[in-house]
Amino acid sequence: MISRWLMNRKSQNKEQPLANMINLFKKSEDFVESEYKLNEKLVYIAYYEPLIDHKELNENVLKGLKENPTYTLEEMKEAVPNANSLWITHSDELREKVMHGFVIIYDQPLPEKCLAIQANQENNRSVAPPETEFSVSGPQEAFIESLDTNIYLIRKRLPLPQLQIKELSIGKLTQTRVVVMYIDGIADPDNIETVIQRLNSIEIDQVIDANALSQMITDQTMSIFPQLIHTERPERVAAVLAEGKIAFMANGSPDAIIGPATLIEFFSSLEDYYLHWQIASFLRLLRFGAVLFSIFSTPIYVAVLTFHYELIPRDLLSTIIASRSNIPFPPIIEAIFLELTIELLREAGARLPTKVGQTIGIVGGIVIGQASVEAGLTSNILLIIVALAALASFTTPVYQMGNTIRVIRFPILFMAAFFGGVGVAFCGLYVLIHLVRLTSLGRPYMEPLFPPRFADWKDAFVRLPFNRMSKRPIYMRPLDSGRFNFKRATSKSDFDE
Known part of the structure; x- marks a missing residue:
C-alpha cells in the first residue's frame, strides 16, 4: 500500500508541475493569490506583490476582465488589453515569468496551464553621464542597471539587423539574464563561440555583476592585469563591435565587458577620437609615459639612494643629502610610508560621499605631507616623487588598469630595496615576459x-x-576587414575639381 501511494504521489507530482510550483510560491507571504468570480465562474489571479505595478494590474488586467466577463482562459486572453501575454505549461517557465513580475491567471486550484500577463514595475534610474569614464567632449550617456535600456542604447547607435544578441541565463539562484552582442558578418565566429561557451560553462549560484563574470572567463585568472575591458559608455561598445569584437552585459549591472582586448587599448580614451589626431597622439604618448613614471619612479629613487649614489649628479646629490639629513629611516621605509599614505587617502576618498571625499583627498594630502616633512619622517624630494607618481596613475582611462598599476609598484619597490637597479630590471623583465605570454x-x-x-x-x-585607418585590426580576424575605400577617402572631393 505504501509503495503504491508513493507511486501515485510521484505520478501526481509529474502530472501537476504548475501546481507544485504555485504551492512553492504560496510559502512566501508576499505572494498574493486572489479569487475572482466572473459569470459564476471562479478564477485565480496570483503574483508577487513587490514585483507588480498595481496601476498596470488594475487598468490592463482586472479592468479588462470585469468589463468583458468571459468563461474560458482563451477568452480571457482576448479580453485583457496586454500584448505581453502568453500560455505557460512548464514549471521552469512559470518560475521565470512570475519572478520577473508577471501575473498568472488560472481557473482551477491545480492547473495544468495558466495565462501569464506582464505587469512588472520598472524602478530604474534614468540614463546619466558616465562617472568613471568621463570625457569633456562626446556623448554624455552611460549604461544603467536595466539590461533592456542598455540594449536600446547600443541599437540606437548600431541600427542594423546584423547586430545579433544571444541571451543566456546564468546563476542557479539568480537566473541572471546575460546577453552576448556581436555583428554578424564582421566578428570572427571563433571569438563568438569562445565567449558563449565560457559563459555557458559557468556554474555558480548567483551573479552579482558582469565584472564577476569577466573574471570567470578570462584566460589566466591568476594574472593581475585585466584581460577584458569594462566600460560604461555605449559609444565605446558600438565602436568595438564595428571592429569585430564581442561584448556581453548582465541584467542589474551598469557595465559592458568587451573582448578580446589588448594592453594598448587600456590606455586609449574615447576622447582620442574626438580630438584632432596630432593632439590625440600626444595625449596618448603622455599617458604611456605617465604610467611608466608611476610604476618605476619610486623604486628607482630607492635603488639609487640605497646602492647607486654614483648615478646622482654632484649638484643634485648635495640637495638630496641635505633633505635627508634629519631622517632616521632608510629610503625603503620612507617610501613605503608615503605610498601607503597615498593609498589610504585614495581609498578613503573613494568610499566617502563625493564632496567629503574630495576634501579628504586634497586637505588630507597637504596636511599629512607637510606634517611628515616637518616631523623628519620623509624628505621633500621623495614627497614630490610619490605625489607625481600618484597623479600619473590617474591618467589611465580604464579604471581596472589603474588598480593594477597601483599594486605592481609595491613588489618592484621591495626588489629595489633589496637588490637595487638589478631588482628593478628583473621586475621589469618579469612583467614584460608575463604580458607577452598573456x-x-x-x-x-x-x-x-x-x-x-x-x-x-x-x-x-x-x-x-x-x-x-581603412582596415579593421588584423588580430581580430574579422570576416570583413575593410572599413572603407582608402583611395576614395583620400581623394579630393571639391565640387570644382
Whole structure:
C-alpha cells in the first residue's frame, strides 16, 4: 500500500508541475493569490506583490476582465488589453515569468496551464553621464542597471539587423539574464563561440555583476592585469563591435565587458577620437609615459639612494643629502610610508560621499605631507616623487588598469630595496615576459607589439587620421576587414575639381 501511494504521489507530482510550483510560491507571504468570480465562474489571479505595478494590474488586467466577463482562459486572453501575454505549461517557465513580475491567471486550484500577463514595475534610474569614464567632449550617456535600456542604447547607435544578441541565463539562484552582442558578418565566429561557451560553462549560484563574470572567463585568472575591458559608455561598445569584437552585459549591472582586448587599448580614451589626431597622439604618448613614471619612479629613487649614489649628479646629490639629513629611516621605509599614505587617502576618498571625499583627498594630502616633512619622517624630494607618481596613475582611462598599476609598484619597490637597479630590471623583465605570454580570449594581449603587426600600429601608440585607418585590426580576424575605400577617402572631393 505504501509503495503504491508513493507511486501515485510521484505520478501526481509529474502530472501537476504548475501546481507544485504555485504551492512553492504560496510559502512566501508576499505572494498574493486572489479569487475572482466572473459569470459564476471562479478564477485565480496570483503574483508577487513587490514585483507588480498595481496601476498596470488594475487598468490592463482586472479592468479588462470585469468589463468583458468571459468563461474560458482563451477568452480571457482576448479580453485583457496586454500584448505581453502568453500560455505557460512548464514549471521552469512559470518560475521565470512570475519572478520577473508577471501575473498568472488560472481557473482551477491545480492547473495544468495558466495565462501569464506582464505587469512588472520598472524602478530604474534614468540614463546619466558616465562617472568613471568621463570625457569633456562626446556623448554624455552611460549604461544603467536595466539590461533592456542598455540594449536600446547600443541599437540606437548600431541600427542594423546584423547586430545579433544571444541571451543566456546564468546563476542557479539568480537566473541572471546575460546577453552576448556581436555583428554578424564582421566578428570572427571563433571569438563568438569562445565567449558563449565560457559563459555557458559557468556554474555558480548567483551573479552579482558582469565584472564577476569577466573574471570567470578570462584566460589566466591568476594574472593581475585585466584581460577584458569594462566600460560604461555605449559609444565605446558600438565602436568595438564595428571592429569585430564581442561584448556581453548582465541584467542589474551598469557595465559592458568587451573582448578580446589588448594592453594598448587600456590606455586609449574615447576622447582620442574626438580630438584632432596630432593632439590625440600626444595625449596618448603622455599617458604611456605617465604610467611608466608611476610604476618605476619610486623604486628607482630607492635603488639609487640605497646602492647607486654614483648615478646622482654632484649638484643634485648635495640637495638630496641635505633633505635627508634629519631622517632616521632608510629610503625603503620612507617610501613605503608615503605610498601607503597615498593609498589610504585614495581609498578613503573613494568610499566617502563625493564632496567629503574630495576634501579628504586634497586637505588630507597637504596636511599629512607637510606634517611628515616637518616631523623628519620623509624628505621633500621623495614627497614630490610619490605625489607625481600618484597623479600619473590617474591618467589611465580604464579604471581596472589603474588598480593594477597601483599594486605592481609595491613588489618592484621591495626588489629595489633589496637588490637595487638589478631588482628593478628583473621586475621589469618579469612583467614584460608575463604580458607577452598573456592572451585575451585566445588572442595576443601585446598585439601589435608581439607578435609584430605593423598594419595595426596606425592606432597604437599614436592615432593616425581616420582616412588612414581603412582596415579593421588584423588580430581580430574579422570576416570583413575593410572599413572603407582608402583611395576614395583620400581623394579630393571639391565640387570644382
